[in-house]
Amino acid sequence: MTGSAGGPAGHRLLGPVEIRELARRLELRPTKSRGQNFLHDANTVRRIVRLADLDHDDV
Numbered sequence: 001m002t003g004s005a006g007g008p009a010g011h012r013l014l015g016p017v018e019i020r021e022l023a024r025r026l027e028l029r030p031t032k033s034r035g036q037n038f039l040h041d042a043n044t045v046r047r048i049v050r051l052a053d054l055d056h057d058d059v
Contacts (some may be wrong), residue, residue, distance in 0.1 A: 003011050 019038045030036035
């Protein structure tokens with residue numbers, strides 16, 4: 001079973017608007033120049049995991 005972002009049921013990534021709102025409420029000001037980026041695309045997450053070629057010894 002998968003959630004709305006294609007991940008395990010009950011788990012989904014925050015979207016860009018939700019990330020900005022959360023940062024605003026927490027008074028955080030992340031900047032890309034400091035490498036503070038947020039991953040919000042489930043397909044990108046899946047690709048990173050696939051290309052990492054992890055196995056049970058890695059986790």
